[in-house]
Amino acid sequence: MIWTIVGLLLLFWVIGLIFHIAGGLIHLLLVVAAVVIIYKLISGKTKNKA
DSSP: OHHHHHHHHHHHHHHHHHHTOSGGGGHHHHHHHHHHHHHHHHHOOOOOOO
């Protein structure tokens, strides 16, 4: 689920970068995606497999 969100954020960032949407604010998506990845790596939690 988290990787889907990261993938979508990166996709929107690339689209915004190519089509010059939202100016410099589009880079905020890249920062958010990086923060989510870092959080996921630091937390190290796995899914509960019941």
